Amino acid sequence: MNEEKQQDSPIVCKGVWKIFGPNPDKVLQEVDPALSRAEVQEQTGHVIAVKNISFKVERGETFVVMGLSGSGKSTLVRCISRLIAPTRGEILVDGIDTVTMSDKELIELRRHKMSMVFQHFGLLPHRSVVENIAYGLEVRGMPREERLSKASEVLESVGLSGWGDNFPRELSGGMQQRVGLARALAVDPEIMLFDEPFSALDPLIRREMQDELLRLQSMVRKTMVFITHDFLEAIKMGDHIAIMKDGEFVQIGTPEEIVANPVDDYVRDFSEDVPRHKVLTVNSIVMRDCCKCDEKATASAALELMDKHSVPAVCIVGPNDRYQGTLTREAALAGAASESLVGGLASMDATVAPDALIETLIARAARVAHPIPVVDADETLIGTVDHHSILLAIEGIQTGQD
Numbered sequence: 001m002n003e004e005k006q007q008d009s010p011i012v013c014k015g016v017w018k019i020f021g022p023n024p025d026k027v028l029q030e031v032d033p034a035l036s037r038a039e040v041q042e043q044t045g046h047v048i049a050v051k052n053i054s055f056k057v058e059r060g061e062t063f064v065v066m067g068l069s070g071s072g073k074s075t076l077v078r079c080i081s082r083l084i085a086p087t088r089g090e091i092l093v094d095g096i097d098t099v100t101m102s103d104k105e106l107i108e109l110r111r112h113k114m115s116m117v118f119q120h121f122g123l124l125p126h127r128s129v130v131e132n133i134a135y136g137l138e139v140r141g142m143p144r145e146e147r148l149s150k151a152s153e154v155l156e157s158v159g160l161s162g163w164g165d166n167f168p169r170e171l172s173g174g175m176q177q178r179v180g181l182a183r184a185l186a187v188d189p190e191i192m193l194f195d196e197p198f199s200a201l202d203p204l205i206r207r208e209m210q211d212e213l214l215r216l217q218s219m220v221r222k223t224m225v226f227i228t229h230d231f232l233e234a235i236k237m238g239d240h241i242a243i244m245k246d247g248e249f250v251q252i253g254t255p256e257e258i259v260a261n262p263v264d265d266y267v268r269d270f271s272e273d274v275p276r277h278k279v280l281t282v283n284s285i286v287m288r289d290c291c292k293c294d295e296k297a298t299a300s301a302a303l304e305l306m307d308k309h310s311v312p313a314v315c316i317v318g319p320n321d322r323y324q325g326t327l328t329r330e331a332a333l334a335g336a337a338s339e340s341l342v343g344g345l346a347s348m349d350a351t352v353a354p355d356a357l358i359e360t361l362i363a364r365a366a367r368v369a370h371p372i373p374v375v376d377a378d379e380t381l382i383g384t385v386d387h388h389s390i391l392l393a394i395e396g397i398q399t400g401q402d
Contacts (some may be wrong), residue, residue: 001071008058009056009057009058009059010057010058010059010061010093010094010190010191011054011056011057011080011091011092011093011191011223012055012056012057012090012091012092012224012225013053013054013055013080013090013091013092014089014090014091014092015052015054015088015089015090016047016050016051016052016054016056016065016076016078016079016086016088016089016090016091017048017050017051017052017087017088017290018048018050018052018072018075018076018084018086018087018247019046019047019048019049019091020046020047020049020057021044021045021046021380022045022046023046024046024087025087025088026042027040027046028087028088028353029039029066029160031044033052036246037051037246039245045362048246048247049050049072049075049076049247050072050075050076050086051052051072051246051247051248052089052248052334053065053076053089053247053248053249054254055242055249057222057223057224057240058223058239060221060222060238061223061224061239061240062217062225062226062237062238062239063224063225063226063239063241063242064225064226064227064228064233064234064236064237064238064240064241064242065077065225065226065227065228065241065242065244066227066228066230066233066234066238066241066242066243066270067227067229067233067244067245068229068242068245068296069229070119071245071246071247072244072246072247072248073227073229073244074195074196074227074275076244077116077193077194077225077227078195079091080098080193080225081107081110081193082098082099082101082109082112083116083118085099086099091112093109093113093191094113094190103198105314111140111187112137112140112187112189113138113189113190113191114189114190114191114192114193115136115183115184115185115187115189115191115192115193116192116193116195117177117180117181117184117192117193117194117195117197118180118182118195118197119178119195119196119197119199119200119321120200120392121168121173121176121180122180123168123176123179123180123183124168124386125167127167127169128164128165128166128167129155129163129164129165129166129167129168129171129179130148130152130155130164130165131151132168132179132183133151133154133155133179133182133183133186134147134148134150134151134186135183135227136183136186136187136370137150137151137186137187140187142216150186151164151182151186152164154182154185154186155179155182157182157185157216158178158179158181158182158185158212159178159212160175160178160179160182160214161300162318163175172205173200173201173202173205174201174205174208174209175200175207177197177198177201178198178209178212181197181209181212181213181216185216185220189222190222190223191222191223191224191225192222192223192224192225193224193225193227194224194225194226194227195227196227196229197209197226198210198230198233199228199229199230202294210233210236210237213237214236214237223399226238227236229273231270231271232274235255235256235258235259235274235279238254238255239254240252240253240254241253241254241255241258243258243266243267243270243275245266250263250264250266250267251263251264251267255279256279256280256281256284258271259271259275259279259280260276260280260284273368275283275359276358276393276394277357277358277359277362277393277394278357278358278359279357280358280393281354281355281356281357281358282352282353282354282358282360282361282374282385283354283355284358284393285358285385285389285390285392285393286374286382286383286384286385287371287383287384287385287386287389288352288382288383289383290315290371290381290383290384291305291306291309291311291313291314291315291384292314292315292316292317292321292381293305293314293315293316293317293327293342294316294317294318294342295316295317295318295324295342295343295346296341296342296343297336297340297341297342298336298339298340298341298342299327299331299332299333299334299335299336299339299340299341299345300332300336300339301342302314302327302332302342303329303332303333303336306329306332311370311371312328312369312370313326313327313328313329313369313370314327314342314370315327315373315381315384316317316342316343316346317381318343320380321380321381322378322379322381323351323373323375323379323380323381324343324346324348325343325346325347325348325349326346326347326348326349326370326373327342327345327346327347328347328370331345331346331347332345337354347372349368349372350364350372350373351372351373351374351375351379352364352372352373352385353374353375353376353377354374354376354377354382358390358393358394361385361390362390362394364372365387365390371384371385371386371387372384372385374384
């Protein structure tokens with residue numbers, strides 16, 4: 001394979017179409033793009049599975065494509081892996097267009113850069129678990145002892161230590177899918193593609209496998225494209241989500257963006273029953289114009305500020321708005337007579353990061369009567385979150401209102 005130019009976005013799709021039928025190129029040239037999938041099928045007998053899709057996946061992120069059955073999501077991931085060829089468009093992997101690759105180059109791509117995990121595990125029944133995991137390494141030509149050693153290491157990483165000599169028929173569905181995941185990880189690919197890998201599993205096992213993949217991803221940081229029809233799975237697994245309908249992307253965004261700002265009723269129908277405090281972050285409800293006081297101010301000045309804004313406490317800040325603690329009304333009253341400086345009266349409350357989920361605030365809000373300080377990685381005060389804002393977020397979950 002030609003030397004590849006490393007790109008910031010290891011996967012870039014540009015104007016990808018896939019049309020099934022006897023004359024897809026002719027249909028693509030002649031059909032009115034404004035026609036719906038059903039209208040095109042009625043007029044031409046062809047099916048538009050993927051319609052003019054463009055997106056990119058950043059290095060190390062999990063990009064989820066979510067849609068109902070027949071939306072085109074599995075066809076899209078098969079175009080990315082080049083198991084099927086797109087009718088038109090570019091699919092760039094590290095800057096190289098896979099659409100123009102030869103069969104030999106595609107084989108090298110799949111052997112060294114890309115792995116795929118399917119819904120149906122595809123394990124070889126006559127091979128042991130460790131031999132299944134080592135299969136990709138065998139295809140690469142790795143010596144037997146070395147590949148079995150590597151497979152055993154990966155087997156342990158997915159929680160199946162001690163099962164290497166068993167056969168697939170002796171494993172549960174969840175364990176078989178772990179083997180499939182281990183087989184994909186064994187070749188150490190840069191890119192991993194998942195086509196509804198957990199949809200055939202029981203709910204409890206599915207949740208367990210989701211957690212397992214999240215744990216592994218936190219360690220290996222692969223570039224992942226994950227296909228699912230389950231919206232809750234999408235928001236749990238994805239850094240970004242694309243909602244797909246009739247071969248097109250309806251909306252692309254972070255889980256928080258899609259839940260908070262659905263672009264139409266189709267997306268809203270998926271998100272309306274989602275527990276928003278488990279998706280939305282503190283950043284969405286933080287009050288940036290919060291009540292704060294310089295650490296060199298007096299307790300009397302702090303009390304005047306609390307009275308002016310009708311708040312039970314103020315945040316104390318040092319140079320560059322560095323958070324120094326929270327001063328309650330009671331502490332300020334105790335120090336007012338002696339004109340103490342607030343820096344010596346404040347208590348260091350537990351703070352929260354802006355990217356923390358709102359649900360992490362609920363227990364904390366029950367323990368304190370004043371707003372919770374929100375700080376960045378440098379301990380700079382961004383703002384506060386009060387009880388009212390938290391309750392409104394939860395009320396939005398229950399009523400479906402923003």
